[in-house]
Amino acid sequence: MTSFSYPPIHPLERLNVTDGLLLNAELWQLAHYYHRQRQNIHYQALNQGGIVCGLGLSIIEPSGEIKAEYRDRRWLRIQPGIAIDSRGNPIIVSESLDFHLASVAEKNPFWVYLVLRYVDPEKLQWKTSPTIVRETFRLDEKTTLPTDQDVELCRILLQPGNVELSHPVDVFNPGFNQLDLRSRVQVQAKAKGFVRVAYAAQEGTREPQREEQWGELLSALPALYPALAGDPQVTALNLEQVKIEQLLGYSILSIQHQRFVKLTNGTSQLLQQYVAHGGLIVVDLPAWETVIDELKVIEGELKEAIADIGDNESLREAKNELMQELQATQQEITNQINQLKTEAQHLVETFGVHTPNSGQLDRHHPLRRLPFLFSQYPTVSNKPIELLNWGGIVFIIGNLIQAWGIDEELDQTRESIRTNHEMGINLLHFAWWRQQMMQAR
Known part of the structure; x- marks a missing residue:
């Protein structure tokens, strides 16, 4: 189910009651429809649809009344419960429901989704006109992703053949033909x-590690900053083929530095449109693509050698030489970072963006303050991070993006991962906020 949707932008119409008004069925329904609309708009504007309570699932044996051809282990029992769809419509399952899963995979495994959908009784065809009608629902078995009108109960990855269903041994890692409940959504307040x-990717190629890194950051939003929601599915785009309408569906376009410097004229014009309409381009230059990585290794070795000497008077002269070499190395690191900043500014200017400043983020810049306050940038494995910003382009010099996922080689502490996530969330917030203001012009 799509968890983030806005109410339709339609004016509300209500009954104007005056003395002598002849009240008929049509006007009566109009009066009640108005209140239903207001309720749905209020819910959809502030809340996310999902399961309120109950609606558990279990695999059962078919009853003796079932025909022999359907007596298999593909029967599910849905327990009573309550859900609310993303439009604010209540779905009340007052009794247990037995359901037979009919889908069969022919050649390749595929996903099956079991969903509930609200049914308006006014849209049903009645043989007679009952005085009281009950709001109801439909239980569907789908082979396509749930829509914003569906409340997902479970999904199952079916293997080819007429297989039997089972409960997973590990509910966090279900296998083939097992009930997967990980995508069930509970009702909650909606993010703002x-x-x-x-x-940016080359034609026909994906970068799983890059998708995982951004996906880990987006998945951290509910716990660290629930006021903002994100789609954890990160998309690979071929900039030579993508249209501007498709590109504008994304708040951030991540592109590696080595690709950014080789953009064609046509692609540059496309990205200029993207930025002008509120999109944010994030260009990252990892430390290992610069000499900074080697210099930091030398810096670490020098610090370790100086610490080993300690206060040994016989090695004072050697210690002084090492300290001078350390100062020179640290100065060279600073020079290299400054050179990269200058090159980034020239590159942005050739891209067609005006750069009235050096790109440095002052103390009031949103990237340093919202929603998390940073007096200095985080470091990854003792390597510095630098952020530069010119309008709709952000340059990241260092390994910030690589630090959002679990990478054993980086050997990050939990506090380090959290700090890097918070810096990344500032980046997501900046992209969202900028997009909102650009679109409101």
Whole structure:
């Protein structure tokens, strides 16, 4: 189910009651429809649809009344419960429901989704006109992703053949033909904004590690900053083929520095349109693509050698030489970072963006303050991170993006991962906020 949607923008119409008004069925329904609309708009504007309570699932044996051809282990029992769809319509399952899963995979495994959908009794065809009608629902078995009108109960990855269903041994890692409940959504307050991320890729190629890194950041939003929601599915885009309408569906376009410097004229014009309409381009230059990585290794070795000497008077002269070499190395690191900043500014200018400043983020810049306050940038494995911003382009010098996922080689502490996530969330928030203001002009 799509968890983030806005109410339709339609004017509300209500009954104007005056003395002598002849009240008929049509006007009576109009009066009640108005209140239903207001309720749905209020819910959809502030809340996210999902399961309120109950609606558990279990695999059962078919009853003796079932025909022999359907007596298999593909029967599910849905327990009573309550859900609310994303439009604010209540779905009340007052009794247990037995359901037979009919889908069969022919050649390749595929997903099957079991969903509930609200049914308006006014849209049903009645043989007679009952005085009282009950709001109801439909239980569907789908082979396509649930829509914003569906409340997902479970999904199952079916293997080819007429297989039997089972409960997973590990509910967090279900296998084939097992009930997967990980995508069930509970009702909750809606986030104020929603962000999607894409990255520039070559034709026919994907970068799973890059998708995982951004996906880990987006998945951290509910716990660290629930006011913002994100789609954890990160999309690979071929900039030579994508249209501007498709590109504008993403708040952030991530592109590696080595690709950004080789953009064609046509692609540059496309990205200029993207930025002008509120999109944010994030260009990352990892430390290992610069000499900074080697210099930091030398810096670490020098610090270790100086610490080993300690206060040994016989090695004072050697210690002084090492300290001078350390100062020179640290100065060279600073020089290299400054050179990269200058090159980034020139590159942005050739892209067609005006750069009235050096791109440095002052103390009031949103990237340093919202929603998390940073007096200095985080470091990854003792390597510095630098952020530069010119309008709709952000340059990241260092390994910030690589630090959002679990990478054993980086050997990050939990506090380090959290700090890097918070810096990344500032980036997501900046992209969302900028997009909102650009679109409101």
